[in-house]
Amino acid sequence: VELVESGGRSVQPGGSLRLSCVVSGIDHRPYCVGWLRQVPGEQRETVARRLHTSTYKNMYYHDSVKGRSSISLDESTNTLNLQLDRLQPEDAAVYYCAATSKYFGCPPDSASYPYWGQGTQVTVAS
Secondary structure, three states, rough: EEEEEOOOOOOOOOOEEEEEEEOOOOOOOOOEEEEEEEOOOOOEEEEEEEOOOOOOOOOOOOOHOOOEEEEEEOOOOOOEEEEEEEOOOOOEEEEEEEEOOOOOOOOOOHHHOOOOOOOOOEOOOO
C-alpha cells in the first residue's frame, strides 16, 4: 500500500491550496481515506475524511475547516483531494493522507489508520 501526497506549499493568509493524495495497493472496497494534520508538539487531528467511493456523501470535516474546505475523490486516478480556502496561520501544519480498510465506515481516531503518506508541509505566512 502506498499513499503519496503533494501540493503542500507556502501561502499567504486568505489564500487557497489543493492537496492531493494518490492511493495504491488497497484491494478492499470501499475503504476510508482522510487528511490529518500535525503541528510539532501537538496531537494529530483529522481535517477531513470520507469513504473511497464517489457516491459517498457523508464526509467529515473538522470544525475549524467547515465551510472553507472540500474533500473529493477522483476514482479514475485513485486520487484524494483536499481543497482548503481562506487559509489561516493556524492551518499551518504537516498534512498527512491516511487510509484504512479494516472497518465498515470511517473510524474517528487516527490510530485506526494503518496506511500513511509521508506528509506534505503547508505554511501560512505573509
